Amino acid sequence: MRDGTIVVAGASLAGLRGAEALRAGGFSGRLVLVGDEPHLPYDRPPLSKHVLTGEIAPERTTLPGVGTLAAEWRLGTPAVGLDRAGRVLLLAGGERLPFDRLLIATGARARPWPEPAAAALAGVHTLRSRDDAAALAAALAARPERVLILGAGFLGCEAASSIRALGLPVTVVDPAPSPLAGALGQVIGGFVAGRMEGAGIDLRTGTEVTRLEGEDGRVRRARLADGGTIPADLVVVALGAVRNTDWLAGSGLDADEGGLSCDRACRALDEAGRPDDAIFAAGDVARFPHPLDGDRPVALEHWGNAVAQAAHAARAMLAGPEAAGPYAEVPAFWSNQFGLTIKSLGLTEGADAVAIVQGDPRSARFLAAYGREGRTVAAVSINAGRWLPAYEGAIREGAPFPPITGGADQPRPKPVPPGLPAPQPA
Incomplete structure (x- = not known):
């Protein structure tokens, strides 16, 4: 396919890079990018780091290449439904946007605090979007007395590092036994815990917050499962992400808050497991079989995956799934903290x-x-x-473990259990 209309649902990193790959691959037809935010695609990694510390203004995070892409933009206009039979994307406001091919790259959103009234208290923040980062940076500039971060995953730890660099007191709470335990296990997480505590973080692992409490509409404390409390006038909720698939309800595609199921060529699967040749997915929203894990479905929130998978989906859209082959990029991730x-x-x-x-x-x-x-x-x-x-x-x-031994700068490897949580069923 080299002409016709391709619509990209999602105007963030995966959507932009997928659109660029389509043009680079020879697509000359109509190309439309639809985004729920009013901003052009921007880079998310700086949001938890340089934007919070004031080193970079939120509006300076726009991704390079945006101005040179030959495309139409529908920004601030979320997709609200999908008519698969009619090949039409339904937009907020009632517009019906027809397509020949659709790339779904709607990403994920921050998981909010589960109690809506508490989540709406002044001083309670999530950190996912550019606007989130701008609001949190402004709140930090007001020098809150007590900052509490709920969650010690990568986002929570990065935010803690940035906020502590501002000289503010920070408490981090997580029910897991160590920071980053879900991603890297307790062995590496225990090392990170030492760095956090050395930086002055009040780290409370194995601790569960059951309730956020406020006064006069502003958060004041967190109530713990053991009955104790932690005072806080600013709370960052870093409890993970929810994939943006709710708008696909009723479409017949296999989608839930864990992602949109895809095949090896990034084609979206219907509820019977059959690929739709006109609909593809990439980035955080895509749940796909990875050969490194025996083709178990995985969904990755990695910057590099968003770029590589979007490019692969574009190849499959233009040249066909067989020509593109299976997507098998080795997942890669990085984080800067403490x-x-x-x-x-x-x-x-x-x-x-x-x-x-x-x-x-x-x-x-x-x-x-x-x-x-x-x-x-x-x-x-x-x-x-x-x-x-x-x-x-x-x-x-899948080389024998450990893979490389006997080097001059190597210790004698002593394998131990990593302290990872039990694998989730596919």
Whole structure:
């Protein structure tokens, strides 16, 4: 397909890069990008870092390449439904936008605090969009006395690092036994916990907040499961994300808050598991079979995945699924927090062993490899990114774990359980 109309639902990173790949691949027809936010596509990683500290203004996060893309924009106009039989995207306000091909890249939104009245209290923030970051940065500039962060995943830890850099007191609460336990396990999470506490973070792991309480419409404290309280006049809710699939209700596609199911060529699947040749998905919203995990469906919230999967979906849309082949990019992720640059390759979920295979945690410069059933499935570096590429081949091939031994700068690997949560059923 080289002409006709392609609509991209979602005007963020995956939507923009997918649209660019379509043009680069020779598509000369009508190209329309639809976004629920009023802003042109922008970069999200700076929102929890430089925007919060005031180093970058929120409006300076617009992604490069936006101004050169030959496309129509429908910004501030969310998709509200999909007529698959008629090949029409339904927009807020009543517009019906016909298409020959559709790329769904609607991403995800922040999971809010579950009690709506408490979530609406002044001083309670989520952090996902540019507007979220701008509002939180303004609130931090007012120098709140007590900042509480609910959640010690990557976003919660990055926000804690940025806010602590402003000289504000920060408490981080998470029911898990360590920061980043869900993504990296307790071994690496325990190391990060030490860095957080060394930076002055009041870290409360194994602690559950059951209620947020306010006075005069403003948050004042968090109530804990054990009956205790934590005073707070600013709360950042960092409880993960919900995929933006609710607008697909009634479309017949296999979609829920965990993502939109796709096949190996990024084609959307219907509720019977059949691919729709006109509808594709990429980025955070896409749930797809990954060969590194035995084709178990995964949904990734990674910057690199959004770019690579969008490009792959564009190839499949133009040249066909067979020509594009299966999407098999090795997942990669990075995070900067508390003076650490954390980078990862592969999928840690389900790993049953981890070993420090390069460097030494005492120097805050090391690399850990993860294994599952005797095979290498992932690697994570801490301030040691130059070592990471050497492990990509081992991860792709499922090499014996640990994959590389006997180097001059290597300790003797001692695999231990990684302390990851139990794998979720597919």
